[in-house]
Amino acid sequence: MAKINFGGVEEEVVTREEFPLEKAREFLKDEVIAVIGYGVQGPGQSLNMRDNGFNVIVGQRKGKTYDKAVRDGWVPGETLFEIEEALEKGTIICFLLSDAAQIELWPTVKKYLTAGKALYFSHGFGVTYKDQTGIIPPDDVDVFLVAPKGSGTSLRRMFVEGKGLNSSFAIYQDASGKARQRAIAMGIGVGSGYLFETNFYKEVTSDLTGERGTLMGAIQGIFAAQYDVLRANGHSPSEAFNETVEELTQSLMPLVAENGMDWMYANCSTTAQRGALDWWKPFRDATKPVFEQLYNSVKAGEQANISITRNSQSDYREKLEEELKELRESEMWRAGTAVRSLRPERN
Ligand SMILES: NC(=O)c1ccc[n+]([C@@H]2O[C@H](COP(=O)([O-])OP(=O)(O)OC[C@H]3O[C@@H](n4cnc5c(N)ncnc54)[C@H](O)[C@@H]3O)[C@@H](O)[C@H]2O)c1
Ligand SMILES: CC(C)(O)[C@@H](O)C(=O)O
Ligand SMILES: [Mg+2]
Ligand SMILES: [Mg+2]
Structure with a gap:
């Protein structure tokens, strides 16, 4: 090795x-x-x-x-x-x-x-x-x-x-x-x-945490919160979606993937760097208790129990699809559909 x-x-x-x-x-x-x-x-x-x-x-x-x-x-x-x-x-x-x-x-x-x-x-x-x-x-x-x-x-x-x-x-x-x-x-x-x-225990506890956390659950939560605040303050769906999701997935995350967070920051304005360096810690502090709650729930076996119970029901696929539809039909993700359709490479 x-x-x-x-x-x-x-x-x-x-x-x-x-x-x-x-x-x-x-x-x-x-x-x-x-x-x-x-x-x-x-x-x-x-x-x-x-x-x-x-x-x-x-x-x-x-x-x-x-x-x-x-x-x-x-x-x-x-x-x-x-x-x-x-x-x-x-x-x-x-x-x-x-x-x-x-x-x-x-x-x-x-x-x-x-x-x-x-x-x-x-x-x-x-x-x-x-x-x-x-x-x-x-x-x-x-x-x-x-x-x-x-x-x-x-x-x-x-x-x-x-x-x-x-x-x-x-x-x-x-x-x-x-x-x-x-x-x-x-x-x-x-x-x-x-x-x-x-080992099997560490794989399942980290995996259940990750997918409920930053990989899937938390990311949607943080997108929704910022989008709602922008919309409530009079910003258009285009402006709110681009400033919340599109820029992240299309421009900034590929830079993080390539060379890390500091490199992505360094390729943004000093105005953005100043603000991001000031604000990442309050976001960490605000969300850490939720991550702790999540990890403890995983550790206690509650998340496994929910997953087994809910996904063993005969209509679990239809139920999941209903909730996915709710996401898909939210204004934010409908705006996303429109934004994606305008990507030049899609034409
Ligand atoms: N989805 C992923 O990308 C991913 C990533 C990493 C690990 N995993 C793990 O891999 C494993 C497979 O996950 P998945 O998401 O590919 O599975 P899945 O939900 O896509 O289901 C896989 C298959 O199960 C069959 N199936 C469902 N109920 C059945 C039943 N009662 N009898 C017979 N067949 C039935 C379906 O026909 C389907 O072919 C899981 O342990 C999952 O945690 C999944
Ligand atoms: C792809 C994921 C989220 O990493 C996996 O853990 C899953 O359960 O599908
Ligand atoms: Mg998983
Ligand atoms: Mg996983």
């Missing part, structure tokens, strides 16, 4: 130089990798592994998503199967159903987890909250995770562009004595940039 200094803290990480694709392919050459579920991570991971030359099959129940798998080039009876058939054929079972659906399918998956196989997750959820999920793997299989730190859609897009999304990996159970190599080889195979090690 390469020792890298992350802001003063040394960590050991796995890079693609140290564990090249050829080594991963060689290590997994006798495995049948069965990707169970073809929602968001399923396509990203399975297509990347297929293009990387791994022996991959997909297990998906019949319906719209199965049809999408066919359109993506998976061949029924050869590389695309009903879930149980894929479970039987697979030696590494990638359990990529939604976390709530994993509970329902677990008794079926367990039946096919014979000695020597491996159970692969992309989240620490099912195993960490085993009291609520009932997911307790048999002792004679390897259990590990590779968790891409981003959407499966980005995992695929970045792979196609020759980039890599970073992933964490963790070993929960090493029955074969080669779980670690198996996990790392899978991490390289799905198209990770570099891999950092964690």
